[in-house]
Amino acid sequence: MTNHPVILVTPCTQAKGEEMEDYSISLSNRYTDALIAAGALPLIFPATTSGDLIAEMVRRTDGVLMTGGEDVDTSLYGHDLPPEILKKAGPPEPERDIWEQRLIAEIFAQRKPLFGICRGHQMLNVVLGGTLIVDIPSQTPNALNHRRPDSRSAPVHSVRIEKDSLLAEIVGDTTLQVNSTHHQAIGRVAEQLRTVATSDDGIIEAAELRDRGRLPYCLTVQFHPERLVDCGAPYRQLFERFVAACVASRRP
Numbered sequence: 001m002t003n004h005p006v007i008l009v010t011p012c013t014q015a016k017g018e019e020m021e022d023y024s025i026s027l028s029n030r031y032t033d034a035l036i037a038a039g040a041l042p043l044i045f046p047a048t049t050s051g052d053l054i055a056e057m058v059r060r061t062d063g064v065l066m067t068g069g070e071d072v073d074t075s076l077y078g079h080d081l082p083p084e085i086l087k088k089a090g091p092p093e094p095e096r097d098i099w100e101q102r103l104i105a106e107i108f109a110q111r112k113p114l115f116g117i118c119r120g121h122q123m124l125n126v127v128l129g130g131t132l133i134v135d136i137p138s139q140t141p142n143a144l145n146h147r148r149p150d151s152r153s154a155p156v157h158s159v160r161i162e163k164d165s166l167l168a169e170i171v172g173d174t175t176l177q178v179n180s181t182h183h184q185a186i187g188r189v190a191e192q193l194r195t196v197a198t199s200d201d202g203i204i205e206a207a208e209l210r211d212r213g214r215l216p217y218c219l220t221v222q223f224h225p226e227r228l229v230d231c232g233a234p235y236r237q238l239f240e241r242f243v244a245a246c247v248a249s250r251r252p
Contacts, residue, residue, distance in 0.1 A: 004041040005062035005246040010100065010120065011044055012069040013093050030226040031067050031117075037229065038239040040246065049099045058106040063113035063217070063246035066100065066120025068224060071184055073097050077131045088135035088183075101127055108215065113249055115242040116220030118182060121207065124220050128190035135183055136203065143201045146180045153227045156180050159205040165196035166219055167206050170241045171234035178205065178223035185222060197221070217245035 009031055017024025025047050032042040043061060048054065058064065073092040074081060104127045107114050116124050122132055136143050148156045155177030161168045168174055176197070186204040189195055192214075197206035206221045219242070228235040 007040045008061040008064045034226040034239045038243040040243045066116040068118030113217035113245045121220035125186045130190035131187040133185045133187045159197045162196045216249035
């Protein structure tokens with residue numbers, strides 16, 4: 001596997017894990033399976049907040065996949081939100097918030113390819129200065145039902161894609177059927193990002209950097225393509241293009 005690009009993959013954290021009830025990490029195999037099928041060698045991030053270790057892990061890998069998980073702490077973006085909205089946020093993962101912020105800083109400092117999914121999509125926006133919708137049903141009138149864990153591995157609604165976007169180039173179309181398992185979404189888009197896909201109710205489903213030259217590759221999506229790789233080529237191609245970008249940007 002020495003010629004395969006090594007992709008750093010962020011996990012969820014658990015206060016009590018399965019083995020010894022210690023603070024632990026958790027990650028769906030769907031992410032790593034999708035990367036392996038695309039020709040990559042996944043390396044799971046060990047959930048450290050050490051800036052030196054994070055910098056070294058980014059240095060030794062060819063790209064970073066930021067995955068889904070629990071809600072981003074509202075204190076990072078929602079200072080003026082009313083208490084009744086703040087109560088809709090799920091329990092935070094404070095250490096994950098810390099190391100993901102440091103990880104994103106290193107990705108930009110070292111110019112490594114980035115693919116963000118669900119929470120990864122939201123966290124990049126927050127780190128770059130944007131905000132989140134804390135709870136779609138409470139804050140977005142007439143929104144679709146975006147929390148569909150009953151169909152987590154099947155498309156449940158369509159998204160419209162900007163025709164001049166990297167996402168449209170990858171999937172070969174300006175519409176895509178996606179799954180949906182979230183109650184939060186990007187609110188105010190960070191100035192460095194542009195919206196490249198939305199659902200019919202206006203929820204932001206994908207984002208890219210305005211200045212695409214800042215990173216060798218950067219795409220974030222709200223949906224979970226790792227759960228749809230058996231549903232068609234567009235979902236597989238999201239991982240294949242990311243892995244290809246990691247190979248192309250390798251440093252000697």
